[in-house]
Amino acid sequence: MSGHSTYQPKTGIERWLDARLPIVRLMHDSAVSYPVPRNLNLLWTFGGILVFMLVAQIITGVILAMHYTPNATMAFNSVEHIMRDVNFGWLLRYLHSNGASMFFVAVYVHIFRGMYYGSYKAPREVLWILGVIIFLLMMATAFMGYVLPWGQMSFWGATVITNLFSALPVIGETIVTFLWGGYSVDNPTLNRFFSLHFLLPFMIAGVVVLHIWALHHVGQNNPTGVEVKDVKKDTVPFTPYATIKDLFGMVCFMLVFAWFVFYQPNFMGHADNYIPANPASTPAHIVPEWYFLPFYAILRAIPDKLGGVLAMGGAIVILAFLPWIDTSKVKSMTYRPIARQFFWMFVLVCIGLGYLGAMPADEPYVTISRILTVLYFGFFLALALIGIFERPAPLPTSIADSVLGGSGARLGHATASEPQAKG
Amino acid sequence: MAHATDTTGTEPTRRDFLMLTTGAFGAVGAAALLVPLVGQLAPDAQVVAAGAPIELDLTPIAEGQAIKLFWRGKLIFVRNRTKKEIDEAKAVDVATLRDPQTDEQRTKAGHERYLVVYGNCTHLGCVPLGNAAGEPKGEFDGWFCPCHGSHYDSSGRIRKGPAPLNLPVPPYAFTADTKIKIG
Numbered sequence: 001m002s003g004h005s006t007y008q009p010k011t012g013i014e015r016w017l018d019a020r021l022p023i024v025r026l027m028h029d030s031a032v033s034y035p036v037p038r039n040l041n042l043l044w045t046f047g048g049i050l051v052f053m054l055v056a057q058i059i060t061g062v063i064l065a066m067h068y069t070p071n072a073t074m075a076f077n078s079v080e081h082i083m084r085d086v087n088f089g090w091l092l093r094y095l096h097s098n099g100a101s102m103f104f105v106a107v108y109v110h111i112f113r114g115m116y117y118g119s120y121k122a123p124r125e126v127l128w129i130l131g132v133i134i135f136l137l138m139m140a141t142a143f144m145g146y147v148l149p150w151g152q153m154s155f156w157g158a159t160v161i162t163n164l165f166s167a168l169p170v171i172g173e174t175i176v177t178f179l180w181g182g183y184s185v186d187n188p189t190l191n192r193f194f195s196l197h198f199l200l201p202f203m204i205a206g207v208v209v210l211h212i213w214a215l216h217h218v219g220q221n222n223p224t225g226v227e228v229k230d231v232k233k234d235t236v237p238f239t240p241y242a243t244i245k246d247l248f249g250m251v252c253f254m255l256v257f258a259w260f261v262f263y264q265p266n267f268m269g270h271a272d273n274y275i276p277a278n279p280a281s282t283p284a285h286i287v288p289e290w291y292f293l294p295f296y297a298i299l300r301a302i303p304d305k306l307g308g309v310l311a312m313g314g315a316i317v318i319l320a321f322l323p324w325i326d327t328s329k330v331k332s333m334t335y336r337p338i339a340r341q342f343f344w345m346f347v348l349v350c351i352g353l354g355y356l357g358a359m360p361a362d363e364p365y366v367t368i369s370r371i372l373t374v375l376y377f378g379f380f381l382a383l384a385l386i387g388i389f390e391r392p393a394p395l396p397t398s399i400a401d402s403v404l405g406g407s408g409a410r411l412g413h414a415t416a417s418e419p420q421a422k423g
Numbered sequence: 424m425a426h427a428t429d430t431t432g433t434e435p436t437r438r439d440f441l442m443l444t445t446g447a448f449g450a451v452g453a454a455a456l457l458v459p460l461v462g463q464l465a466p467d468a469q470v471v472a473a474g475a476p477i478e479l480d481l482t483p484i485a486e487g488q489a490i491k492l493f494w495r496g497k498l499i500f501v502r503n504r505t506k507k508e509i510d511e512a513k514a515v516d517v518a519t520l521r522d523p524q525t526d527e528q529r530t531k532a533g534h535e536r537y538l539v540v541y542g543n544c545t546h547l548g549c550v551p552l553g554n555a556a557g558e559p560k561g562e563f564d565g566w567f568c569p570c571h572g573s574h575y576d577s578s579g580r581i582r583k584g585p586a587p588l589n590l591p592v593p594p595y596a597f598t599a600d601t602k603i604k605i606g
Contacts, residue, residue: 305547
């Protein structure tokens with residue numbers, strides 16, 4: 001997408017730096033003059049929101065680490081110390097714990113947006129796969145962070161999730177012992193989780209750089225899924241257009257975030273986690289954080305231990321293969337009447353699984369979980385089949401036409417998405 | 424520089440030899456480095472040392488009662504079973520079990536009253552309910568795991584639910600009529 005640079009160093013210092021390290025040129029080309037499709041809707045602001053959340057989590061997290069003690073006998077009390085004694089500790093911890101939830105809210109909107117508008121299709125496959133990797137790293141980070149307060153949910157969440165690996169044949173038990181550093185979840189486990197919880201966000205930041213690099217190389221998708229054909233007509237410069245739109249989305253998102261932090265800070269948590277970890281007693285009803293519930297429901301739906309673990313892992317990994325599962329050449333579901341209905345059904349299935357994941361492992365929940373698990377994977381099968389017989393609606397001839405109400409001449413549905421070779 | 428001209432032939436040069444041997448040494452060295460980097464994850468000397476055998480007096484455990492204790496950081500249930508529970512455990516057709524084991528294999532001869540098992544569900548490690556009075560014991564008078572709904576019978580064998588295996592029996596021996604040594 002990046003054409004030749006339009007950056008003009010104005011002062012002597014800028015020219016001097018530009019000749020030695022063209023960092024200002026890089027920033028200018030990727031955040032000021034970078035062309036964005038002129039028809040982006042507010043769903044495209046979630047990428048910026050996610051960057052904001054990552055930075056917010058790193059800042060609050062580094063500060064919390066200054067007051068937290070990663071030791072099984074002291075961790076719980078040090079978190080209470082943060083809440084009661086540390087100046088603004090309550091605020092920083094609530095920002096961090098609710099920030100994790102808001103991070104996942106944003107990432108799920110971002111993923112569903114990508115699925116609806118076909119943002120995973122050529123030439124954006126690598127961009128999409130990097131996104132799935134970020135999602136996996138986020139899950140690992142969030143899980144380990146939830147263990148750190150060393151409450152009952154922390155302890156039993158850690159026990160259940162690490163035990164998932166024991167389902168693997170032959171090497172499973174050894175892997176679990178190596179994860180624990182002992183024969184059960186204990187102090188060595190807490191210490192290594194703290195270390196990794198600190199490390200992983202920076203790995204996420206690294207993959208985010210690759211994700212943005214890939215994005216800026218191939219250019220953004222847009223609500224029509226029609227590629228940019230004429231940079232002059234179809235795009236606008238990132239600044240001020242996308243910058244101000246991203247900021248608007250971010251501020252709206254922060255309002256919701258602030259409402260949780262200041263009015264319902266424990267809404268997305270569990271009361272049981274305010275009871276110190278007790279290895280002799282499991283809470284009557286253990287559930288993971290809400291953002292893991294759909295996958296937890298899939299795990300419980302399968303009546304076999306290894307099968308459950310594989311289905312849960314598969315539910316996430318299958319996303320990475322979406323570019324090759326979906327056989328349709330039309331990107332945006334706006335022009336795919338059948339696929340669109342399946343998409344919304346898939347959203348409902350995910351929400352349903354989330355609800356079932358929070359319910360006890362009894363009937364009728366188990367049977368419904370099984371049906372929804374089949375539907376979850378069925379969606380991917382459906383995407384593979386629908387593309388073969390579905391007759392898409394006519395695509396606009398260009399982004400500019402879709403916005404300015406151009407001729408809207410009919411295009412063959414397959415030819416409308418020929419790859420754009422932009423230098 | 425004189426050698427540069429004759430590298431076009433198929434004959435390996437001294438430079439090829441140096442490249443290969445350096446690469447091989449580097450690979451072996453990197454692999455060797457993995458041993459400490461991964462090995463530090465395993466249980467350390469302190470954790471292993473804490474696994475020394477422990478003695479337990481069974482007399483305070485009344486019939487129908489069960490207690491919990493820790494050995495090597497792992498939870499262990501010791502249950503003094505009622506006559507009914509023992510009979511139920513023995514009456515099961517072993518061939519119908521998911522993890523076939525007789526009650527005799529899971530207890531010590533002459534001490535069938537006492538059942539000693541690890542107290543973490545073999546599914547994902549939760550602590551099954553059924554020790555204290557009033558807790559649900561599942562459909563088979565043993566234990567019920569509240570996390571994912573596994574039922575264990577009065578011999579600690581898996582009967583229903585997602586868990587694949589029976590609650591394992593830790594290594595232990597009777598040192599006296601009502602004394603055991605775990606480990």
